[in-house]
Amino acid sequence: MTSLSTDAARYTTTFGPGTRATRERQRARAARRVQPYLMIAPVVVLFLALIGVPIIILIRYSVLDNVIFVQQSHFVGLSNYTSVLTSASFWSAVEHTLIFTVVCVVVQITLGFAFATMLNSKNIGRVTRAVFRVIYILPWMFTAVIVALLWRLLLDPNGVINYLLGLIGVIHTEFPWLATPGWAMACVILINIWAGYPFFMITLLAGLQSISPELYEAARVDGADYVQQLRNVTLPQLRPIIIGIGLLDVIWTTQQFTMVWITTGGGPLGSTQVLGTYIYTMAFQSYLMSPAAATAILLLLGSLVVAVLYVRHQRRLELQN
C-alpha cells in the first residue's frame, strides 16, 4: 500500500533528527493500535447493519399487531407471544422440528462416521478412495431446491423407488410417500440425511487421519480388538470434533426450511410442518408478520442456547491448541 516515495520519506525520518523520529514512531504506534479495528470494521458494520439492526426490528415487530402489509401498527405488548405459545400448531411444529433434528443429527453423524471409517481403511487403493470420496460428497454440493425436486421425482407414486420396492416385494401399489401423513416426515428426514451427511464425513475423515498411528499400535500391543480400539482410541480422539459438529448440526437442522418447503410445503395435513416452514408460511403466505416475528424470536432464543454451548466448546478447543 505504501508507495516508494513514502517509503523513502519514512527512511529519512526514522534515521533523521531524534525528535521527529520519536514523534513518527509514536504516530506509527497509534496507527498500529487503530489498524486492527479498521481491518475488521467492514465485517462489524455489515453484521450490525444486516443482523444487529434487523434483530432489533424483529423484536419491535413482535410487539406490534401487524407490520409492512398494513398502514398503521399498534403496540400490543406480549400478546403475539402468548397467542403463539398457546397455539397447538406452534407446538406441533416444535415437536416436528425436535423429531426431525434429533433423528437427522444422530444418523448424519453415525453415517458420516461409518463412511469416513470406510474411506480411511488401509485396504483400498488411493484411486478407489478418491473416486468413492467424490461420490460420497456429491449430495452435499447440491442446492436444497435440487435435492427436494430430485427426491420428489424419485418418490413419485410412479417413480423409481416404488418400482424397486415392488421388485423386492415390499409394496405392490403406487404408494404416495410424500402425500401420506405417516410417511412424509420419514421421507424428509431421509432426504435431509442424504443431503447433509457428507459434511460430517469430510470433517470426521480429517479427524481420523489426524489420529496418531502410534495410539493404535499401542492398543494392538495391549491386545485390543477392533471394537476396543474404536471405544478406547478412535472415539475419545474424535470426541471434540463430534461434539462441535454435532452442535453445529443441531443449529442448522432446527433452521431447515428450503428442502422441506419444496418437498412437502409442510404438508400433508401439517405433518412435516417444522419451525422454518411454519414461520415462512405465517409471514409470507398469511402475511401475519407480527406473530411470525414472535415465533422467529422464540426460534432465535432456542438457537442461541445451542450457540452458547457451541461457542464455549470451540473456545475450549482453541485454548487446548
Place this chain on the structure above:
Amino acid sequence: MNIMITRTGRKRLWGKARLYAALLAGAVFAGGPVAWMVSSAFKSNADIFEYPPKLVDSSFSFAAFTSVFDSTEEIRFFLNSYLVGFSVTALTLLVAAVAAFALSRFKFWLREPLKVMVIGVQAIPPITLIIPLFGVVIDLHLYNSYEGLILTYLVFTLPYSVIMMTAYFNSIPRELDEAARIDGAGTMKTLWRVILPLSRPGLFAVGFYAFMISWNEFLFALTLTQTDNMRTVPVGLTLLMGQYNYQWDQIMAMSVLGCLPVVILFLIFQRHFVSGLSSGAVKM
C-alpha cells in the same frame, strides 16, 4: 503353519470383500439419486415414468438441455446466479482476508469478543433474519436488486470464511511478517505481498465455500427478488414447476446444469477445500 496363513489370508480377503460391499452400497445410496437425475435429464418427459424404468432409454436426447438454452428466461437465471456468485466470492475473499489477518496477527482489546461474535453469528437462523431484512431491504431501495442479494449473502459467507482464514493465517509462521516489516512493508503490503501468496490453498477453500453458499441459496433469493428477470437458478427451478403438469425432463436438465459449476469447482479445489473446511471446524 500353512493352514494358519491361509486362514488369516481368507479372513483378510473376507474383510476386504465386506469393505467393498459396504463401499458399493454407500455409493448406490449417495450416487444413485444423482445418476437418476442425469438419466432423467436425457429422457423425454413422457418416458420419465415409463415402466419398467431404464437408466438410458430409447428417447435419449439433448432436447431438454437445448430447450433450457433456447429460453432467454432460463439463461437469465444462470447469468444472475453467476453474477451474484462471483461478486459474493470476490467480496468475501477481500473482506474475510483483511479481517482474519487482524484477528490472526494483532493483539487488541476487542479481539476475543469479536471472535466470539463471528462464531456466534453462524447460529442465527436465516428464517429469523428474513422477516426484518425484507423490510430493511425495501427501505434501502435494494428490493429486487443484485446489490440486495449480494450484501445479504455476505452475512452467510463471512462468518465461516473469517474462521477458516484465521485458522489458515495462524498456520503461517509470524517470522515472515516480521521479516517483511523489517524490510519496511506496512500491514496491508505484508498481507498482500507475503501472506496471501502463501495462503492460496486457504483462499481457494474460502472462495469455493462462498461461491457454493451463494449459488445454492434459496430463501433470500425468493423473498428479496420479485420479477422473473432477477431470479437465480434455485428460485428459477421452482418456477419451472407448473401447477398441474411437471416438465420433469427440463427440471432435471436445469438441475444438472445448476449442479455443474459447484461440482466442477469442487473437483478442482477439493484438496484445499477439504483441509480448509476441517481446520475451520476444529479450531480458530
